[in-house]
Amino acid sequence: MRYVYAVDIGGTFIKYSFFQEDGTLLEKWQRPTNPKHAVSPVLADIALVILDHMDAANLSKEQIVGIGMGIPGVVDASEQVLVAPNLDWHNVDVRTRLSGLVQIPVYLLNDANAAALGESVYGGGKGYASMVLMTLGTGVGGGVVLNGRVITGFGGAAGELGHLCVNEQETIPCNCGLYGCLEQYASATGIVNSYRTATNQGISGTLSLDQPITAKDVVEAYQAGDEAAKHALDRFGYYMGKACAMIACVISPEVVVLGGGVSAAGELLLPLVEQYYQQFAFSACRGTKFVLATLGNDAGMYGCAAHVLGHL
Amino acid sequence: MRYVYAVDIGGTFIKYSFFQEDGTLLEKWQRPTNPKHAVSPVLADIALVILDHMDAANLSKEQIVGIGMGIPGVVDASEQVLVAPNLDWHNVDVRTRLSGLVQIPVYLLNDANAAALGESVYGGGKGYASMVLMTLGTGVGGGVVLNGRVITGFGGAAGELGHLCVNEQETIPCNCGLYGCLEQYASATGIVNSYRTATNQGISGTLSLDQPITAKDVVEAYQAGDEAAKHALDRFGYYMGKACAMIACVISPEVVVLGGGVSAAGELLLPLVEQYYQQFAFSACRGTKFVLATLGNDAGMYGCAAHVLGHL
Numbered sequence: 001m002r003y004v005y006a007v008d009i010g011g012t013f014i015k016y017s018f019f020q021e022d023g024t025l026l027e028k029w030q031r032p033t034n035p036k037h038a039v040s041p042v043l044a045d046i047a048l049v050i051l052d053h054m055d056a057a058n059l060s061k062e063q064i065v066g067i068g069m070g071i072p073g074v075v076d077a078s079e080q081v082l083v084a085p086n087l088d089w090h091n092v093d094v095r096t097r098l099s100g101l102v103q104i105p106v107y108l109l110n111d112a113n114a115a116a117l118g119e120s121v122y123g124g125g126k127g128y129a130s131m132v133l134m135t136l137g138t139g140v141g142g143g144v145v146l147n148g149r150v151i152t153g154f155g156g157a158a159g160e161l162g163h164l165c166v167n168e169q170e171t172i173p174c175n176c177g178l179y180g181c182l183e184q185y186a187s188a189t190g191i192v193n194s195y196r197t198a199t200n201q202g203i204s205g206t207l208s209l210d211q212p213i214t215a216k217d218v219v220e221a222y223q224a225g226d227e228a229a230k231h232a233l234d235r236f237g238y239y240m241g242k243a244c245a246m247i248a249c250v251i252s253p254e255v256v257v258l259g260g261g262v263s264a265a266g267e268l269l270l271p272l273v274e275q276y277y278q279q280f281a282f283s284a285c286r287g288t289k290f291v292l293a294t295l296g297n298d299a300g301m302y303g304c305a306a307h308v309l310g311h312l
Numbered sequence: 313m314r315y316v317y318a319v320d321i322g323g324t325f326i327k328y329s330f331f332q333e334d335g336t337l338l339e340k341w342q343r344p345t346n347p348k349h350a351v352s353p354v355l356a357d358i359a360l361v362i363l364d365h366m367d368a369a370n371l372s373k374e375q376i377v378g379i380g381m382g383i384p385g386v387v388d389a390s391e392q393v394l395v396a397p398n399l400d401w402h403n404v405d406v407r408t409r410l411s412g413l414v415q416i417p418v419y420l421l422n423d424a425n426a427a428a429l430g431e432s433v434y435g436g437g438k439g440y441a442s443m444v445l446m447t448l449g450t451g452v453g454g455g456v457v458l459n460g461r462v463i464t465g466f467g468g469a470a471g472e473l474g475h476l477c478v479n480e481q482e483t484i485p486c487n488c489g490l491y492g493c494l495e496q497y498a499s500a501t502g503i504v505n506s507y508r509t510a511t512n513q514g515i516s517g518t519l520s521l522d523q524p525i526t527a528k529d530v531v532e533a534y535q536a537g538d539e540a541a542k543h544a545l546d547r548f549g550y551y552m553g554k555a556c557a558m559i560a561c562v563i564s565p566e567v568v569v570l571g572g573g574v575s576a577a578g579e580l581l582l583p584l585v586e587q588y589y590q591q592f593a594f595s596a597c598r599g600t601k602f603v604l605a606t607l608g609n610d611a612g613m614y615g616c617a618a619h620v621l622g623h624l
Contacts, residue, residue: 074596077441129389130466144562151458153564154442157596160561165554165592168480176594242477249472250456250562252465280477282488284386284469 002063005050005104006304008070008111009033009042011086016049017301018057021065021309023122028301037087043094047101065312066105068304069094070114074156079108082156107308111300113150113159115259116143118303123295124257132253133293134161134240136262139175140183140190144251148310150303162187164246166239185239188215188262194232195221203228219265233272240269241276248285259293266292314375317362317416318616320382320423321345321354323398328361329613330369333377333621335434340613349399355406359413377624378417380616381406382426386468391420394468419620423612425462425471427571428455430615435607436569444565445605446473446552448574451487452495452502456563460622462615474499476558478551497551500527500574506544507533515540531577545584552581553588560589560597571605578604 001020008015011033018027031049034041050067054060071094073084081092099106109117116133125131125145135141140162144151151158162183163176170180184190195218199205205228207213207221222229244256258266258273274290281288295302313332320327323345330339343361346353362379366372383406385396393404411418421429428437428445437443437457447453452474456463463470474495475488482492496502507530511517517540519525519533534541556568570578570585586602593600607614 146458146463151563153560153597154566155564155596155599157560157564157594158562160564160594160596163594164558164561168554178592178594242480246476246558247562248465248469249476250470250559251463252467252469252472254466280490282469282472282475282490284467284472285465287467 002065003059004065004305004308005053005067006070006301006308007046007050007067008114008300008304009084009087010072011037014042014046014049015301016053017298017305018053019305021312023302023305023309025298025301028298039089039092039094039097042087043098043101046098050102050104061103064104066107066308067098067102068114068308069098069106069108070111070300070304071108072111075108075110075113075152076156077152081108105308105311107304107311109150109303109307110152110156112141113143113152114301114303114307115299116145116159116303117150117306118295118299118301119257119259119293120145121148121306122302123299124259124291124293125255128253128255128289130251130253131255131257132161132244132247132251133257133259134186134244135260136186136188136258137260138188140187141260144253146251150307161243161247164243166242166246182239182243185235186243186262191215191218191232191236191262194235195228198228198231203231205229215262216265219268222268233269236269237272238276240273241278242280244273244277244288245280245282245285248281248288252285253288255289255291257291257293259299263292314377315371316377316617316620317365317379318382318613318620319358319362319379320426320612320616321399322384323349326354326358326361327613328365329610329617330365331617333624335614335617335621337610337614340610351401351404351406351409354399355410355413358410362414362416373415376416378419378620379410379414380426380620381410381418381420382423382612382616383420384423387420387422387425387464388468389464393420417620417623419616419623421462421615421619422464422468424453425455425464426613426615426619427611428457428471428615429462429618430607430611430613431569431571431605432457433460433618434614435611436571436603436605437567440565440567440601442563442565443567443569444473444556444559444563445569445571446498446556448498448500448570448572450500452499453572456565458563462619473555473559476555478554478558494551494555498548498555498574503527503530503544503548503574506547507540510540510543515543517541527574528577531580534580545581548581549584550588552585553590554592556585556589556600557592557594557597560593560600564597565600567601567603569603569605571611575604
């Protein structure tokens, strides 16, 4: 049996996972990210953690297929880090540097793409030839996987699904500077904003807006029959359905997987998205299926492992 | 030297091309399509034409890499014809049937995808890792090529770029039944319609609308300073730029190639599309290049040849 390490670099913590080559997750743990964030100490820390783990488990280098790393930034098709803003990394050859330290092959991909690949190979998208992951959290991210391979796109910019323009009448700018991005309606923040907009328009709502509310509050209010929540989630479904119809015109995925924190309310949200998708989709694309992600926060780890194993 | 045949099936004519395996087009000709359109006589005709040509050129079966066929309909990932409306073909295994007749491997793809692959390998998209062809004619079609492979999508429905919704305020339906499709503004018909709309809105135009006008007339009027034509082509650029920004969020192509009849005015249209693309594109995608198709009506033939040679 051979093994794979997956490493997910965040600004605060680095998450590690240890997989069997059949994709079984054996172990996971995390360590604080070196607070300096500089490339050398961060990579030295990772090398130490992995070499220590191999020692403890009595593993030789030959038994490790590779290390898959998820990077919170832009990774190009040759697996170079172009930029990772939270770490202040620019044009870093992480592959060569880390593999030089551990003498094990290193493979890189963007963290959102890693999550997409993980859900495609081991999660909600398993068994489908083509899939799109929409990650609905504070923002909206995503990834496109065709025949088991992540589409990175020119400049590593494929899968920026949160910035599909779905509402050209929007007058409030998105964080990206554009107007009417999907993220403005389908993220957790977007759902709360839609709720506020609805009550401002005079639609009755039961949530007190004097204190901060969350997307979860809106979902619970919806279930209790709140009119403004109904409006906000209908708006969510409308723009999600519309965005998925746009995606379908380009690549016609066999399945769309909804992940991220917002998808915790997935059983409720999925029918809303599907209903509007059927309304907006081009006829030949209407067979696309919609399912929920199943790997939660481990999706990226599974994707890193799948990425390594894809090189076998 | 080995050779490839490309066969492009239309409702009225079948076009044949004969390529060297290095992609050089040696010969092309056409024959009327069997008026019955039924599968058996059409395939028997094609087999005869190819076997006759091989005889005349004194070629053995071993010298032919394969026959690439462009189908005006839906071809799935396993290269089966799901439906070809103009020929009234449904669920036909053209590959097995034609290769049975000629004892040469047969490869199939949709005709729009064939044109995209042709432009990608031999035309305007040559040298780019990822490209999108937008074919601007009576309608708007397209194709997506990533790393030399056409993306067919679920149900063969990828690359339906003419049906991206770019204007949710549209009240006139597209031929497909949806509203605000790119095709409604960027096809030849769409440009003429925009011209009519502009004059109806009181924008001055020099073209007489008592008789039929063409997109070419609108382009010529634009060059002569016609205000309504300026409006129509600005609208073309606006919606094309917007659609390309949507496509970029999904796959971030390195290059967008404009083809089809409308692109004859490409030198004039390209800057309009690029200007609006820069306005609408997500920041990471703004490096996408825009170029014109170079293979004209032969793009599909080149794509069929490339598809065969991709199996070498």
